[in-house]
Amino acid sequence: MVRLFIVDDHAVVRSGLKSLLGEDPQMDVIGEAADGAEAVRDCERLQPDVVLMDLSMPNGMDGMTATEQLKQRMPNIAVLVLTMHDDEQYLFRAIQAGASGYVLKSAPHEELLSAIRSVAAGNAYLTPTATKRLMGQYLDKMKPGGEEADLFATLSEREKEVLSWTAKGYANKEIAEMLVVSVKTVESHKANLMEKLGLKTRPDLIKYAMKKGLLQFE
Structure with missing residues (x-):
């Protein structure tokens, strides 16, 4: 069972992710947060296996900063960035911050599930376009x-x-x-x-x- 924590400033997105992930018997969403500061605080208490992290959260601590703090405080937690930004600048910064994976919100749900399983197992996962850019x-x-x-x-x-x-x-x-x-x-x-x-x-x-x-x- 993979214990998941969702971080996104849009309640509709969090609700949709919980509904989608809840259909998989191997996924358990144990918490959610609307900004990075709330995520860091709650993850210290709940100790999830994987954190799904949005990057753009204008009303609080952003995803980059939250990822850095999570990895500093809880190195064993895997952070999977889930974002709309198909941009190498965001990709490289997320990796530098300590993210284990990078997936676009436009990706098929099968890809998201595969990415979660991958980072939960201790591996890295990059969306195909991101892999192509890194190779280039x-x-x-x-x-x-x-x-x-x-x-x-x-x-x-x-x-x-x-x-x-x-x-x-x-x-x-x-x-x-x-x-x-x-x-x-x-x-x-x-x-x-x-x-x-x-x-x-x-x-x-x-x-x-x-x-x-x-x-x-x-």
Whole structure:
């Protein structure tokens, strides 16, 4: 029997999952939560085998943070991300946070059941599209210069703009004015791009921008 805990901010989704999973005699839904903080608290008490984790929960702790906290406090619990985000950025962050699996909400219910059984048995499970992306990234890294090229490709066009202007010495406020966005947005883009590229300091950022030919001044 697999003891399950469902985390999703939509009551209708939780109800649907409980109804679906309840049809399987090997599945037992022992609890549910509408946000990450509630999930962490209740999982410490209930000790489920598998947690079905949504990522986007705007009214409380999100799924990424909850996954990290669950794995820190209860390493033996398997977290299976169940999300609408078919995006490699979410996929990689979920894996880094400690998730054992990643399934899309649009997947057939047979796939969800298979994923639950897999992570409950101590294995990993990725939706087929996610596996294809990871394999593609691995093969790219095997090519000369592949890893750096792949990392740069993960940046959005706006992140590339922020990278270029920052390396040229412009302050966040100046960049915000040029791009017609808020300073907070610029700071968010900068934090995201540095995390993606594995950069820690401004000199690292400048050196990287020089290598990518982003320092040409008009």
